[in-house]
Amino acid sequence: MTHATPVRLLLAAALVLGAAACSSDGSDGSDGSRPDRTTSTRSASTTTSSSTTTPAAEPIADQTAPKNINGIEVQGDTLWVASIDADEILQVRRRDGAILARFPTNGAGPDDLAIAPDGSVYSAGFANGDVGHIDQGRYTVVTKMAAGINPIAFSPDGKLFIGTYGPGGKVYEVPLDGSSPVEVATDAPDINAFGILEDGTIVAPSGGVSGPGAAVAIDPDDGTITQIVGSLPPVAAGTTDADGTPFVLANLSGQVIEVDVDAGTSRVVRTVGKGAPFDNLSFAEDGTLYLSTFGAPSITEVKPDGATRVIHVGR
Numbered sequence: 001m002t003h004a005t006p007v008r009l010l011l012a013a014a015l016v017l018g019a020a021a022c023s024s025d026g027s028d029g030s031d032g033s034r035p036d037r038t039t040s041t042r043s044a045s046t047t048t049s050s051s052t053t054t055p056a057a058e059p060i061a062d063q064t065a066p067k068n069i070n071g072i073e074v075q076g077d078t079l080w081v082a083s084i085d086a087d088e089i090l091q092v093r094r095r096d097g098a099i100l101a102r103f104p105t106n107g108a109g110p111d112d113l114a115i116a117p118d119g120s121v122y123s124a125g126f127a128n129g130d131v132g133h134i135d136q137g138r139y140t141v142v143t144k145m146a147a148g149i150n151p152i153a154f155s156p157d158g159k160l161f162i163g164t165y166g167p168g169g170k171v172y173e174v175p176l177d178g179s180s181p182v183e184v185a186t187d188a189p190d191i192n193a194f195g196i197l198e199d200g201t202i203v204a205p206s207g208g209v210s211g212p213g214a215a216v217a218i219d220p221d222d223g224t225i226t227q228i229v230g231s232l233p234p235v236a237a238g239t240t241d242a243d244g245t246p247f248v249l250a251n252l253s254g255q256v257i258e259v260d261v262d263a264g265t266s267r268v269v270r271t272v273g274k275g276a277p278f279d280n281l282s283f284a285e286d287g288t289l290y291l292s293t294f295g296a297p298s299i300t301e302v303k304p305d306g307a308t309r310v311i312h313v314g315r
Contacts, residue, residue: 067083071280074290077095125147148164204238228259237281
C-alpha cells in the first residue's frame with residue numbers, strides 16, 4: 001500500500017516515545033498562554049443521525065470505542081473522528097464523548113476529515129484511496145484515488161484538496177461531482193493534515209514525526225512549495241483556527257505552534273501533555289482546541305483559558 005509502511009512505523013515509534021513522556025508526571029504541561037486570535041453508495045449504521053448537522057437526540061446503543069483515532073473535526077456541539085484501524089467514522093458528543101453515530105467505511109481506513117461548507121463531512125481513505133462523504137446520515141464514496149491519501153481540507157471558496165503523505169507526496173484538487181482529481185503539486189515533503197488560508201494557500205507541516213520539522217506553503221495554482229519557517233520540532237499535523245490562522249502540531253511533545261506566514265516566523269502557543277502522542281488537531285469556533293490521541297480512543301480538550309481535560313470516546 002502506498003506510503004503505508006513508513007507511516008505506520010513512524011506512528012508506532014511516536015506511540016512508544018509519547019507514552020513514556022506521558023507517564024512521567026501526568027500533568028498537562030500547559031503554559032497558560034493562548035493564541036492572540038484564539039481562536040458507489042454504501043450504507044452507514046442504522047443508528048446514525050438523520051443529517052450531519054443535527055446529532056441524534058441520544059447516544060446510540062453501540063458505544064464500543066475504537067482502539068485509536070486519527071483525524072478529528074469540530075462541528076457545533078459534536079466532534080467527528082476517524083479511525084484507520086476500526087475502518088469507521090464516528091460522531092461524538094463534545095461534552096462527554098458519547099457516540100452519536102458511527103459510519104463503517106468498508107475498507108477505506110479513513111484518516112483525516114474535512115467539514116464542507118454545506119456541513120457535510122468528507123474523508124480521506126488511507127487504506128484504499130476512497131474519498132468518502134457523509135450527508136443525511138449516509139456514507140458514500142465520491143471518487144477513488146490511490147491508497148495513501150491523508151491530508152484533506154476545504155479552501156474558503158469551497159474547493160476540496162487532498163494530499164498524500166510521505167516523501168515525494170502530491171496534492172490534488174478533488175471535484176465534488178465525482179470527476180477525476182486534478183494534480184496541483186508534486187514532491188511535497190512529508191506533508192500531513194494541512195490547513196488552507198483565505199487566499200487559498202495551503203499551509204502544511206513538513207518532515208513528519210522523524211523531523212526535521214518545518215512549515216511549508218503550497219500554491220495550488222502553480223504547485224510551488226515554499227518553506228515558511230524551519231528549525232521546528234518534528235511536526236506532523238496542521239490546521240487553521242476560526243480566524244484562518246495556521247497552526248502545526250509537534251505530535252510527540254504536544255507543542256501547538258502558530259505560524260506567521262507573512263513574517264516567516266512561528267511561536268509555541270500551547271504545550272499539551274495530557275493524551276500525547278497526538279495524531280491530529282482541530283479548533284472550535286470559540287477557540288477551544290481538540291487533539292486526537294494516537295494509540296487510544298481519547299481526545300484532549302484545551303479551553304482558551306488553558307483548562308484541559310481528556311474526553312474518552314464511547315466506553
